[in-house]
Amino acid sequence: LTNKLLTKSDGKKMGKTAGGALWLDAEKTSPYEFYQYWRNVDDADVEKCLALLTFLPMDEVRRLGNLEGSAINEAKSVLAYEVTKIVHGEEEANKAKKAAEALFGGAGNTADMPTIAAETGRKLLDILTAGKVFASKSEGRRLIQQNGLSLNDEKVKDVDYILQESDFTDGEAIVKKGKKKYFKLVK
Known part of the structure; x- marks a missing residue:
């Protein structure tokens, strides 16, 4: 089995040796931190990550990848949620999303924060x-x-x-x- 190397838009690979290690193990990277990592990827990397790391239909991946300006945040939220759901399960993905929305949306609910x-x-x-x-x-x-x-x-x-x-x-x-x-x- 082979897979394309996951690289950032600047051509550098994503991974532990490139700095900013991201672990699948919840003990090393909490589901919230995992969600936030994907929520904060560079705008130019969103479509590629959606295509390679989620099970979304390609039409939806292209639609989300074509968003610009502040609308790209919708695509980043979808990416973060979908990847977190695959790795940590739907319940943890929902908690991470809820905590992030509370913090950054001003709702102030800290129940699911690390x-x-x-x-x-x-x-x-x-x-x-x-x-x-x-x-x-x-x-x-x-x-x-x-x-x-x-x-x-x-x-x-x-x-x-x-x-x-x-x-x-x-x-x-x-x-x-x-x-x-x-x-x-x-x-």
Whole structure:
């Protein structure tokens, strides 16, 4: 059995060695993160991914692939949902889609967001590293120093920030890693 190598629009292959490993195992890449990966593929890669990775009819793949501007987001959502459904099942795909729509659509429902147990009085960096948000503390430090981490929409500036009771609303706090990865801290 052979298959075409999956490459990005710039000609580079998609995969672990190209950076940004994406795992099929839910323990290594949660269904939500998996969904978000496909939701954020480059516009130019959407049609190829739909054709190679889903069971959608080719007429629908071409229709979605021809969308432009903000309409391409519909195609990206379909891609993310369909691939997540194949890999993790319909229930997990629905949860991931619902969580993403809540976050990015402003609905605010965090029920299906990746969740990390947290305690006040501990370093945020330690909590997030233990929760696998960061592969290592050094990765977390770099991200904080580059203003790439937010807690409840406020940039985290201190790599030694201690989680406070005031950081939680109704027992939850929201962490944003980079531009598009969200996690819920719960006490």
